[in-house]
Amino acid sequence: MLRTLLFCALLPLPASGTQVADSTVMLPPLTVTASRLPVSIVEAPVRTQLLDRSDILESGSRTVADLLGQRAALYVRHYAGGLSTLSQRGGTASQTLLLLDGHRIASPQLGQLDLSLLPTVLLDAVEITSSAGGALYGTDAMGGVVNLRTAPAENLLSIHAGVGAFGNRNAALRATARIGQLTGSMAAQVNRFEGNYPYWNPGVFPPRDTPREGGDQHKRDVLGALTWARTLSEWRISAWYSDAERGLPAIYSTIPTGERQWDKHVRIWTHGRRTWTWGSVKVSSLAQLGALRYLNPQIRIDNTGRTFISTTQLNLDLAPVRAWRFGVGLEAGYGLAQHPSLNEESREHHFAAHVHATRRWGRVTVYPSVRFDHYVRTSKAQPVSPRLGLNIRLFRGFHAKSSLARAFRMPTFNDRFWQPGGNPDLSPERSWSYDAGLIWARTTLRVEATAFTSRMRDQIVWQPVPAGHWAPSNVNHITTRGLEASLELNKRLGARAHTGAGLMWTRIAQRSESFLRLVPRHQVKSHAHLRWRFVSAHLSARYTGSRAVTTVTKSTAFFLLHGHVRGYVSPVTVSLYGENLLNARYEYLPANPMPPRLIRLELTLTLH
Numbered sequence: 001m002l003r004t005l006l007f008c009a010l011l012p013l014p015a016s017g018t019q020v021a022d023s024t025v026m027l028p029p030l031t032v033t034a035s036r037l038p039v040s041i042v043e044a045p046v047r048t049q050l051l052d053r054s055d056i057l058e059s060g061s062r063t064v065a066d067l068l069g070q071r072a073a074l075y076v077r078h079y080a081g082g083l084s085t086l087s088q089r090g091g092t093a094s095q096t097l098l099l100l101d102g103h104r105i106a107s108p109q110l111g112q113l114d115l116s117l118l119p120t121v122l123l124d125a126v127e128i129t130s131s132a133g134g135a136l137y138g139t140d141a142m143g144g145v146v147n148l149r150t151a152p153a154e155n156l157l158s159i160h161a162g163v164g165a166f167g168n169r170n171a172a173l174r175a176t177a178r179i180g181q182l183t184g185s186m187a188a189q190v191n192r193f194e195g196n197y198p199y200w201n202p203g204v205f206p207p208r209d210t211p212r213e214g215g216d217q218h219k220r221d222v223l224g225a226l227t228w229a230r231t232l233s234e235w236r237i238s239a240w241y242s243d244a245e246r247g248l249p250a251i252y253s254t255i256p257t258g259e260r261q262w263d264k265h266v267r268i269w270t271h272g273r274r275t276w277t278w279g280s281v282k283v284s285s286l287a288q289l290g291a292l293r294y295l296n297p298q299i300r301i302d303n304t305g306r307t308f309i310s311t312t313q314l315n316l317d318l319a320p321v322r323a324w325r326f327g328v329g330l331e332a333g334y335g336l337a338q339h340p341s342l343n344e345e346s347r348e349h350h351f352a353a354h355v356h357a358t359r360r361w362g363r364v365t366v367y368p369s370v371r372f373d374h375y376v377r378t379s380k381a382q383p384v385s386p387r388l389g390l391n392i393r394l395f396r397g398f399h400a401k402s403s404l405a406r407a408f409r410m411p412t413f414n415d416r417f418w419q420p421g422g423n424p425d426l427s428p429e430r431s432w433s434y435d436a437g438l439i440w441a442r443t444t445l446r447v448e449a450t451a452f453t454s455r456m457r458d459q460i461v462w463q464p465v466p467a468g469h470w471a472p473s474n475v476n477h478i479t480t481r482g483l484e485a486s487l488e489l490n491k492r493l494g495a496r497a498h499t500g501a502g503l504m505w506t507r508i509a510q511r512s513e514s515f516l517r518l519v520p521r522h523q524v525k526s527h528a529h530l531r532w533r534f535v536s537a538h539l540s541a542r543y544t545g546s547r548a549v550t551t552v553t554k555s556t557a558f559f560l561l562h563g564h565v566r567g568y569v570s571p572v573t574v575s576l577y578g579e580n581l582l583n584a585r586y587e588y589l590p591a592n593p594m595p596p597r598l599i600r601l602e603l604t605l606t607l608h
Contacts, residue, residue, distance in 0.1 A: 045389025164600025167194025
């Protein structure tokens, strides 16, 4: 009860901040993820959230996992070894599409990507679309789309260093320079975390707090981009190298296992855009090479899996014709995976074409779109994904949204080709989703509520088989329903003060042949901040409801409180962060205890 009262008391409390804008007006942010055409979030056909650079700085998040866990209407699951995955609208991690500047970057072998490996210092903004996006983006977008944007911002040089509890060390650099039509940007981060925090260990006698061993993490990232822009044309090339090493600690034991994991990725992507009076053409490509090594000395495993993906996109956006705006896109992709437990068939080619449009009649705007996907080697995978979106302006600042969409998810390489157990005859998961919502936006306040339902068939589930191993099959038909509600406030208090607050609530229910496993039915997130002159304070709170582990057992709900204070003496910022301020004992998964209270101190030098 005390925690509930404290959480409720937080909601109107002004607390946090980083660099804030001088304006007091909350301008409607633009999104392209929701419709592939620039449209304001208020007028979009589906629920969309945009976290810009100021939101990222204000949250104090160092990874995409932390940022989405604090600020997005989805569920981020953390594992004791550092792995972080997301669940959107009750789906699995592979049922939400992750994009980097519009290109998919999830592993074709696993169907997902560890969000803790994505540092926020590299990003300019994050778009989250909470609705089926198969009609625009193809496979995996059953629950929604998360698009990471890395476009360079204003001229600046930012140098950052931090230290914290349990061997936490962090250094980062972000620089952007513009000379005439040429813009260059670079971002880099080095992070180290010993992870030797204490946890309650029932595996020893008598049960007691013992230090976690073998949970260290070392991460390095470097991103560079070069942009050449003129009035009617733009070309950009970017490259990102990431290297992470971490231990996978033994839990509820005093004997370290020595398990370790190495993740390396190289990404290179580019795009060019040219505008004419009749419309614009954009061509973009991405190539990603990844390697994941797993070591377990106890059972003598030392395997390395390598993946490669490439995509090329051509998008044509036409100028308005009789109130219609049309866009056409073509896409070609290739995926490859090599692993000792995969057979030689672990590769695929696919092609796609999509058409999307926007048409306004007075207060009503419609967003029809359809996509055709063709997977060369799989006869069962020629999906057609239509969507019809609707936005109605009821009166000033008040809009109704609705969409009906079909989406699908292709089986991963592990699903089809793992030995033993892989099933090359799997059908794609398919779903129909319906959303209906209301949004009200004024100069400083935005409120939105959305109800959704999704019906999925041919869910892919791994189960034990008589041969003595596990194998996937298309078994379940699932209906998921839920509600999402959010409130956001930004207001200036006099000439030198600014305050803001946000609240999100999600509820998910599922009817199926299985059950909603390891996903909370209820989740509440809030944040509040206040900046006055050269000092700011921030608090964020999160309540995560119980999660079903089996049909008869549930994990314990938990409440987390994070906060930080900052002092600004231009060009220096000093920040003191506190995570899990109430020192709660909690875990997202059974036998995966998370860190206790953690304090860190950071120093940032910013030159504009």
